Amino acid sequence: MSENAVRRLIAMFEAISAAVETEKDHLSELDGAIGDADHGTTMSLGFLAVKAELAKIDVDRAQPADVMATAAGAFLNAVGASTGPLYATAFRRAAQALAGANDLDLGTTAAMIDAIGSGIRERGKGQRGDKTMLDAWLPAADAAGAALTDNKASTEFWSEVVAAAEAGANATRSMVAAKGRAARVRERSLGHVDPGAASAVVVLRAMASVLS
Template identity: 70%
Template sequence: MSKSAARSMASMFQMMSQMIETEKDHLSELDGAIGDGDHGITMSIGFLAINAELSKLDLDRASLSDVMSTAASGFLNAVGASTGPLYATGFRRAAKALAGHDALDLSACTDVIEAISAGIRERGKGQRGDKTMLDVWLPAADAAAHARAENKPVDAYWHDVVTAADNGAAATRSMIATKGRAARVRERSLGHIDPGAASAALLIRVMAEALRPDRRDGA
């Protein structure tokens, strides 16, 4: 039986939460090297809150925009640290981008990735090379746009997006932080993967899994 697009997106957020729970300790360990050591906990709290709010929605009547807007509010209300406003802004931008979509095709997926990236960049006033989650989201957005423009099939599209995200996260190891809490340690951040980039790559990997047509169309 085909699931509604809203239910598919809600399932995506459930899968994201499960991934964060699995990797929570590792993310906090990464953060302990260059930050406050709580990134995994922060992300866990945020995504648990998202799913608590989504459980109140009538997903058979909700739009894709409704789901993303609810996610933004849930995350922001639960996470007061800088990560909260960054992802909330990204999710709100994605909610606006989804206003014209009623299906999770590659056009919608591209709009979501680009909107989240733009929202995070706008709120954080950052760029690639700052050693942040933008070193994942921005190349993933570029990869999505290019794959879409080249009319690549679903598997190739998501392969390009996930590869760009993974490479972006790995690249932060050779960067010196200039934004966020890690900027306080400057040169000592060199040699460490940014925890925000690591979690962003995990989220994009989950998107690729959750939004595949064969996954969406399952029970």
């Protein structure tokens, strides 16, 4: 069972990398309006590195937590910008959440999503409403918890998680940035979707495509 879970997580990161490649230019365009126009490139480098490192894992011996820990190290080594430490911490927290887990049931999956959001919040010292990736990750985590409590099936679980992330990312258009590089332009960030929140939606859609 553990081997199957490991394979699914590796497939999940492969799907994330492919999705980010597809959206890379769009994400950098979003970043160009309020940042340094490199968010798509940064995310691409990070997940390509994760994909390369995970290709070396012994799936017969690895545990789900090992996949997330490997992803954390690979992302941080590839991305020195602020996004690197944020996602590295997120994946480390996810590894802790998966410690001892041998499969990816919805309870484990919800814990993983929550840990990713909590890790980003912890590292970035941010909160919902700051116009960051947290505006997608935190609603997604809340939706995952609610869907789990309501005993939703996997397809519905992921549908609600992705919908919450999309709504959260869209809401950043009406926010003034309080964190990150976009905070430097303050009111000029109004009217623009936060690129980090947009990329979080890309990541979560890719997760859903494999895990639902």
